[in-house]
Amino acid sequence: MVNGIKPIAAKSMAERVEASLREYFTKENFKPGDPLPTELELAAALGVSRNVVREALSRFKMLGIIETKKKTGMVISNPDIVGTFEKVLNPEIMDESTLKDLFELRLVLEMGIADLLFLRKTEADLDELEEIAAREVKDKNFRISTEIAFHGKLYEMTGNDTMKRFQNLLLPIFGYVMKLENKKFVSGKVTHQDLVKILRKGTVKEFKEGMLSHLQPHFDRLKQLK
Amino acid sequence: MVNGIKPIAAKSMAERVEASLREYFTKENFKPGDPLPTELELAAALGVSRNVVREALSRFKMLGIIETKKKTGMVISNPDIVGTFEKVLNPEIMDESTLKDLFELRLVLEMGIADLLFLRKTEADLDELEEIAAREVKDKNFRISTEIAFHGKLYEMTGNDTMKRFQNLLLPIFGYVMKLENKKFVSGKVTHQDLVKILRKGTVKEFKEGMLSHLQPHFDRLKQLK
DNA sequence: ATTAGTAGTTATGTTCTACATATTAAATGT
């Protein structure tokens, strides 16, 4: 077996141009709004066809790192990281171990937002949350949608838009993993209504314990697996 | 002001082809390993040039959703989501509110991993962690690197590779935000060595309190801002 | 002098053709 030897340039031109451009952007310290050379200039500078350059640029456009206008040219812009995440987060084509990891990540987030919640909660938020929890008790049929609504509202209350959107993306993962394991959504001893109550009048510590108890079935399952 | 009116098709062909392909993949229920039509077939089916198709395909290749081999053609594959994340996570071109959000996200993760840690910790892990903490006390100069090593090891101990890699990506964000706010890395009353001790002999609850205390300076700063 | 209109220029958007290259599959020869 041949060891310590690797292919010279297995990667495609577009891939290499992407890497070169990325390096160029950081080296030149590009900031949002800064104009880029034209496609032809880049092609000439890199010694490749305009076609290849465009394939690489197309990638940056997808990430939101580059924006273009005709005649004006291209400029750097700040990418939408959550939006990008969305583009790869397809449960159908994800390997199982990653799915499991993301499922756990969701649990970790859920357990970790307590401090932010107590830092930023408002009366209006609590009222709305309470209303969601109350609605849930009436409509036995729509447990999943209210489940989503409740936890979604929690993330919203953190005042962290990125986290809220991120959690939203993880929702299908959550559902998918549950389906894979043929499990039903089961809540622990602490209900949503209990959580609201703690959030309103209790302490951070109590809330953390409450949330753990609420998610206990999920943690129990993890314990079984290992 | 004109209301309820939007541009017909402002998006580029490549962008629309990307969307069409994405829809096609899910509709046809493609799984990793499944072969795709050829570029020419796609171009014909979509009524666009092969060039445009290639620009769209290039995007999927970047995300790792498509892999290609000459002659054989293209197949669906499972994307590397953390790797994709890395491609957009450049602090230099990110807007400040997103940076702030990610900084908080890091804190939330840190607070939320306690349960996983106690579920999966091993003696070997604890030994290594203790060693890192001990090294830190000796080398006053390299506080930041040991800071990274310590918390990195914690994530590693969760047994969640995705989370570990994700945290690794957030590190530069952490540093960047600190630099932006001209703050130094300050630990709370609970040190790394204390955390190790709790992790070894204490309870989950104690560890959570310890971690909160360790990160308290950061939470205090958040409190100041709001 | 301000406005309106016109023409020219430029960079991206799109298409088409051609050829290179890797790899599979078929054909051929021993």
Add this chain to the structure above:
DNA sequence: ACATTTAATATGTAGAACATAACTACTAAT
């Protein structure tokens, strides 16, 4: 039956050409 050669095919890359939007500058008209 096996090894070798040949052909076929899908991706990779290059180059030219034209379309299109948007900026610039010049011109004409009120």
